[in-house]
Amino acid sequence: MKPRRRWPVILGLVALAAFAAPFARADQRTPTASGSARPAVNPLNCATNRAMCTEVDDSEFVFGEDHYVGHDEPSTLFYSDIPGAGNDNTYFLRLPEDPPQQPAQDGSGSSWNFQLHPAFWFGMAMCDDQSAPGPGGQNAACQPDSDSNIYTDTDVNSPRFIGKHPGAAFMEMQFYPPGWVSWPAGNSCDPTKWCAALNIDSLSLNYDTGTLNNDDCLNKAGVEYVNFAFLTDSGQATTPADPTNNDRFNLDPAHDAFYNSGDVLKVHMFDTQQGFRVEVTNVTQHNKVSSMTASMANGFKQVAFQPTATTCQTIPSAFHPMYSTSSENTRVPWAAHSYNVAFSDEIGHFEYCAAADPATGACTQAAGGDGTVDADDNYCFNPSDSLLAQVGGCLSEAPTDDDYDGVPYGKTWPGSGGGTATPDPIAFSSPLIHGLWNFQRSAFETDLPRIEDNDTLPVPCNRATGANCVNPPPGSQFYPIFVTHQLNPLSCVWQEGGPAIPGASRTFGGTSQAEFGSLFQLAYPRPGGVSMSYNDFRQILPHNPCFSLPGDLMGPLMGHKLQGG
Template sequence: MELQFYPPGFAPFADNTSCDDAHWCSALNIDSLECSGSGYAPSPCNPNCTEPVNFAFIQTNGVPTGPPSPQLSNLATLTPNRHTLLMNPGDVIVVSMFDAWIPGGRALEARETDLSTGQSGYMIASAANGFMNTNPKNCSGTPFNFQQEYSSARAQNFLPWGFGPYMINSEFEIGHFEPCTSVHGAATFTMGSFTDTYYKNCSGPYETTAEKPALEPDDSPCYPFGDTHGGTVAPNLVTGCDVSFNATGDLDYDGTPYYRDWPDSVTPDRYPSTFLQLQPTTDYGQRCPQIQFETDNSATQLATGCNPATGANCVLPPPGPGNFYPYWTQATVGGLCVWEFGNMANGNTFGGDAQYGSVGPETIGAFAGPVRPNPNC
């Protein structure tokens, strides 16, 4: 399960990144793997539904915008409505995830309260809301109440089919944006009644060489500044590419996530200010006693010779022109001990990229540092 947050400025969500130009939004995602085995290379998999996703925006009324299940999802599923919780940049958000009582049993609930606006929203991953489990043999769906896999967050309790030994975690999924001066190679995206023109290739200072098909077939989807996507949204605020249609991400590492284009201050300057996250706790206010720094960037280095079993040729920063990879910092800000992410030097950086450790047989393909006591500032 991933509770994902999406930044403003690059709508519509159906074939882009944002809910609108001004607000953050979020969604409850439940990804499954329809394969046998475990670890970073499970097989065999059903090619017709390898990783189906249940998806629903966090809503002020708790009602999905459309069918969440991978079997029935449609344009409405990926289109925010007047009940979608929208948050302003800089708002203070309290996030809770727990096993909720529902008619007939229990199901996972994600709830967000915006202390800055007073609004709140939630989503329950229940059969009543349209969530479904997928049959790995024929891809059919069965209404399902999703619940937590484990009763505790021990280091041994990790996702069995994930890339790395993680379960409860805070993560920035990077490598999905490249700014451009122009885009070219028009193509068409269609979902239900929605048809949109996108572009496959980016031209600009970050694209200094031709794409390598083994890494990135193209940069799609790309959109120009001012694009209204057929009048469905306000004009996009930037020209750029999400690099998610025909490639799994920015596998040649030439986009801004792999440059020092990250927050370096708690106040906005050339870059946005950093996000600030308090220590996660249980319902009873208890912190996790241990933490571990990890990144699955090694999963994106397979085409450049990274061996996830041994760690050979797996490097951080990854092999790109920007020679940078963001890292976690713990610092005291406004009298509070918080976690930051990016290029922050105002606290304990845990060695920068060294915090992520190395790739080896025991890390299930990922860079993983040692399990360590959960620190305070």
Template sequence: MRPRKLIYVAAGVGLMAALAPWSVPAASAQHAKIDCANAKTFCTEVLDSEQVFGNNVYVGHDEPSLLFYSNKPGSGNQMTYNLTLPADPSASGNPRTDGKSYNFELHPAFWFGMALCDDQSYPESLYNGLAGPCTPNSDANIPGNTGSGMAHAPGVAFMEMQFYPPGWALWPPGVSCDPTKWCAALNIDSLSENPVTGQVLNSTCAARTGLEYVNFAFITHDGVPIGPPNPVDATFDTFNPVGNSDVSFFNSGDQLSVALADTTNGLGITITDSTHPTQSGFMVASATNNFGMVQFAPTGTACTNIPYDFHPMYSTSSEATRVQWAAHSYNIAFSDEIGHFDFCSNVQTHGTCGQSEGLGGDTEPSDKDDNFCFPAAASSLVAAAGCLATNAGFDGMSYQNVWPDGNANHPAPVDFTSPLTGGVDYNRLAFETDLPRIEVKAVSPYNNCNRTTGTGCVNPPLTDDGAAASFYPFYSTAAGGTSACSWVFGNQIPFNGTNPPYPFYTTNSFGGNPAEYGSLYLSTYLAFPSGTAFHTSSRFNNFHNGLASNPCAG
């Protein structure tokens, strides 16, 4: 749900002035946070951004996702994926004119996700006296689609095991950890909002942690966070992996096993690098590791971290298991973060873009989505100047035909297997993309999606020139890669015998886009405020296509 976010550093509780995106402080002990309200294009997409962050404020981004379903007990709390990290073309040449594309341009992150318990998160049922503490690993937590069921469900967070590409502006506040190596971090997003009463976290605490708050920890060799993960106590060190020998760094092309499983002390994630075993690492979302909930206090000024072991919320991964405050409908899922990078001809001092955006025949004057920009001099390897704000004009690199397709000037795709739970396949899946959430007129003026009726919600989306986006990436099954059958994301990869620059090739693209992502999908949420009658509202936030069987099992 969220790639790298702009970090604001605080002295005490008050925020300092926002930093230029390529400037960071040296005071490692200063409080720092992932600020969704100000770095609004980089956070978990809530069901209604305006409801949380104010009128005409959008928080989120384009997230084409692959959802995995199973009724097997344990499928909601333990699984293993195999993954091959994608390689990039060489860094030589002019990135704006030589036809090359890079992972950081296409997706500043990709991730594996899971719903977790958080008693201080939406719908604040513990605070409202409607439910007790969350019982982990239980389908009794399923909220259902009635207002009463959702209001009485335990508080929920969403975990993303994120991977960050190399070669561009470094953390923080960039998207890369190293010029040539990948890194990974455990992110847990929670929402401090009470939909029944219409209350939110008090403004003093929200200024320190955010209404949508994030526990964050890089994967390390010894499983010890490099800084406090919880948002009340997090520091600059929490977000600074650069040159840290404790952090796990991975080479492009490395074959990884990503194991997610509940432990006595919280969700544990182990990444085993079979190509370079010494780079393996792990992390447990435990109170011992300084993970915690932000106590829900809608009045006063208190801002309290409650040490907490974050456990999986559900036993299974059925279609009914979800994070009820999120725009997407998922629990166990893979997602790619797209729709961010666009070239900029002249990055301004405070991270905006002057003159022009885009490349080639799509070069045009810069516009309002050209923010959070970095000059070429800020890059760690590829000398590209560009911006990372949500590309609401749908004309940045993610929407060009530069995705993995067998062309050596394009990167290899993310190549991963379907998950196994206790050695057993997930037997159903769905393709889902949250385009309708982005296509509201306040966010993307040339689109006009009415999420109540579905009118004007389209795939592919319209660019800021009023035409359909040039390209929209999709999932395919592949042979010859990580396993006999694996998933890749991007474009079709033809088989050509030796198949350079990578060994795999597309076997089924499910009709490509838009066919793969299916039709509009209606989700039900608590109204805000719902009152004690627990009123609901419904939104078309996604296109969704469910398959009755998993075509790439095992």
């Protein structure tokens, strides 16, 4: 039985500017189940399923009856007991190139990155004492960069009970593909260039009592609030990352950092006295550096957890990593996934639509797929809204693509055997600790059970028992996996797509069922105890099968070996 709770009108967020141009539809309206339109909302409102928010363990518990279904996030996880594994990671990444042929409105053309994923990202757990599970000083203060924050016991009487876990947030260092509708309404920053942003997601909910934050904070920031700042060439945020600042999603081409498809990037994520910092060195572009620090100077703030207050208060804050190491026990106890250090892809957010109603975002003329307009064909755009590829489509954000018939669930991935032109695979190295040491183990994880707990399915997944939780999801033609590509005898990279990616050396069974493994349970705090849920499929490997070379050796090697895909 769920606890009694106060349910404020969390969708009544501050309205944005009125529709002024096809590339600035910040007041996009989302249709309800009855077909009427909701009020205009913050473009990164996690309650209405903005695609790039961290997936919570139970959206109904967090957001109430009017909630999203979930985000589909196939992921690779990395484990090591070396100090620094949880707070100092260096990856090398090659941004994938799209094929020369553009997508076609009827679905017969190529697939591009914006159709497969509105974002992919590198993740890490962060401290936030104003965030779940026991925010606002109820639980012990988070000690940055320390495994003293590990609380995993399910016994409510234990001093390490999971409900006593220090307040946690999750950082996602996200990259956004070019070529479609511009931010903040869409998921592209430029016709041909990639951009990136530092996101830190927190949760204004006391898991031990079921109490939400005050109405003013919920209206201004939401239950799940997001500090957000595009990476810039100067390292200074162009607008404050403050979760109550609606301007933080607006692009500033004069200062924000942009990257070309095919560029090899060194992504160094580490803690500093001023706050967690991301530095991206563009190896291809003469080592040009862009960065962002989760600092008070860049406007990062906590939302004060004050349930009885009438006015929302924010606290200027420098965010810091939560843990020293990375293991099965270093997790964010309100997130659906089990990870701390991870790469994750955000899929399941594109379906073709030949025509959309600009007032509601509803698809009015289907195209591609099965040729029908479905209930999940929403948050849609017309071909003329696009920066480059003149195709209309839906980001399917309220809920997600819950019948799994969109582009990301077809044989549209590199190496999937679909017979059509596809992008290059995303290629990334295993992270290095302090730029020197490899992680000892890795794992594969997908949160399919979380998103298959979905009333639109004929037989939804039962996350309490695991019944009817399946991989791949029902209705899909394909589900992407991770393979390795050996660069030389001492190093390799991960690539995402299908088992037939050219040069794939390990495919881990070659199917999503074989790679992502079996169902497993996670414990989540609840009033009076814990809830046990099957939110994920996970397979832990006994080793790390894809080593990186130390220092800066991986960048030039990737640029040479992966040129052209």
